[in-house]
Amino acid sequence: MIEDLFSMAGKICVVTGGSSGLGSYMAQGFLEAGAARVYITARSEEKLKAKAAELSSIAAGDCIALPGDLSTLEGVNALAATLCDKEPHIDVLINNAGLGLGSPIATMKAEDWDRTMDINTRSPLFLTQALLAPLKARATVDDPSRVVFISSVAASGVFPNVLAYSSSKKILEHLTPQLALALTDDFIRVNAIAPGRFYSEMTRGAWQDPEAESFKAELERIPAHRYGDMEDMAGVAIMLCSRAGAYFSGEVLNLDGGFRLRH
Ligand SMILES: NC(=O)c1ccc[n+]([C@@H]2O[C@H](COP(=O)([O-])OP(=O)(O)OC[C@H]3O[C@@H](n4cnc5c(N)ncnc54)[C@H](OP(=O)(O)O)[C@@H]3O)[C@@H](O)[C@H]2O)c1
Incomplete structure (x- = not known):
C-alpha cells in the first residue's frame, strides 16, 4: 500500500523553473516515483536541455525541456499553448519559477517590484488559468489534479530588504485557499509549499563557501542545523501530488527545518 500511496505512476507533470534548484529536485522526484512525463521550463535553453537529458536518464519516464520566459503573459500563454498541443490532460502543475531581488526601500526600483x-x-x-482545460480533463473525486505554488518563509516573517519578494510570496499564500475553493468542483486541489533555506542557485552566495563563518552562523540559527536538500523538497512534492496528499486543499506547508520558529 505504501508504494501506491506515494506513486506518481503514469502522471503528466509540469514544473516551471525546472532547470535548477527546487524545480529540478521536484522534477527528479516525480520521475523517480514513476511519472510518465515531466515538462520543465526556464529561460536558459542550454541549461534546461542539459537538465532534461540528465533527468531522463535516471528513470523510465521522460523529462522534456520547454524553454520560455514566464515573466510575460505572452510567455505564459505560449507555454500553455505548447502544453495543450502535446497533452490532452495534465495531472500536476508546479508553479515554481521565481525571482528573489533584494534592496533597501531607499534605493528600491519600481521595475524590480514589477519584475518580482x-x-x-x-x-x-x-x-494555472491557461492550463485549466488539461488540468480538468481527467480529474476525478478520487484522483484530483494538483496545482502547487512555491512560496517562501519570507511570506510569514519580517526580513530586511526583501519588500517585493516577501510581498509576492504573501500574495501567493493568500491566493492558495482562494483558488483551492474556486477550483474544488473541478477536482483540482491547490496547495503551497513554503520552503526555508535550500541549496539552489538563488542561495548560492550564502552556501558556496561552506567554511565561511557567515554560513556556519546561519546553519546554527536554523533549528534543523542544516539547509534543505533535494530529498526534503522532492519528498513533500511527491506526497502532495500522489494519492498520499489528495485530501490537502488550500494548505500552505512550511518546509523550513523550523526556520520560522526563530525569525
Ligand atoms: N532556495 C531557497 O532557499 C528558496 C527558499 C524559499 C523559496 N524559494 C523559491 O523556490 C523557487 C525556485 O527557486 P530556487 O531557489 O530553486 O532558484 P534557482 O535555482 O535560481 O531556480 C529558479 C528557476 O526559475 C527559472 N526562472 C527564473 N526566472 C524565470 C522566468 N522569467 N521565466 C521562466 N523561468 C524562470 C530559472 O531558470 P532561468 O534563469 O534559465 O530562467 C530556474 O530554473 C522560487 O520561487 C523561490 O522563490 C527558494
Whole structure:
C-alpha cells in the first residue's frame, strides 16, 4: 500500500523553473516515483536541455525541456499553448519559477517590484488559468489534479530588504485557499509549499563557501542545523501530488527545518 500511496505512476507533470534548484529536485522526484512525463521550463535553453537529458536518464519516464520566459503573459500563454498541443490532460502543475531581488526601500526600483510580481505572482496564477482545460480533463473525486505554488518563509516573517519578494510570496499564500475553493468542483486541489533555506542557485552566495563563518552562523540559527536538500523538497512534492496528499486543499506547508520558529 505504501508504494501506491506515494506513486506518481503514469502522471503528466509540469514544473516551471525546472532547470535548477527546487524545480529540478521536484522534477527528479516525480520521475523517480514513476511519472510518465515531466515538462520543465526556464529561460536558459542550454541549461534546461542539459537538465532534461540528465533527468531522463535516471528513470523510465521522460523529462522534456520547454524553454520560455514566464515573466510575460505572452510567455505564459505560449507555454500553455505548447502544453495543450502535446497533452490532452495534465495531472500536476508546479508553479515554481521565481525571482528573489533584494534592496533597501531607499534605493528600491519600481521595475524590480514589477519584475518580482510578474514572475512570482502573476505568472503562477495565469499559467494555472491557461492550463485549466488539461488540468480538468481527467480529474476525478478520487484522483484530483494538483496545482502547487512555491512560496517562501519570507511570506510569514519580517526580513530586511526583501519588500517585493516577501510581498509576492504573501500574495501567493493568500491566493492558495482562494483558488483551492474556486477550483474544488473541478477536482483540482491547490496547495503551497513554503520552503526555508535550500541549496539552489538563488542561495548560492550564502552556501558556496561552506567554511565561511557567515554560513556556519546561519546553519546554527536554523533549528534543523542544516539547509534543505533535494530529498526534503522532492519528498513533500511527491506526497502532495500522489494519492498520499489528495485530501490537502488550500494548505500552505512550511518546509523550513523550523526556520520560522526563530525569525
Ligand atoms: N532556495 C531557497 O532557499 C528558496 C527558499 C524559499 C523559496 N524559494 C523559491 O523556490 C523557487 C525556485 O527557486 P530556487 O531557489 O530553486 O532558484 P534557482 O535555482 O535560481 O531556480 C529558479 C528557476 O526559475 C527559472 N526562472 C527564473 N526566472 C524565470 C522566468 N522569467 N521565466 C521562466 N523561468 C524562470 C530559472 O531558470 P532561468 O534563469 O534559465 O530562467 C530556474 O530554473 C522560487 O520561487 C523561490 O522563490 C527558494
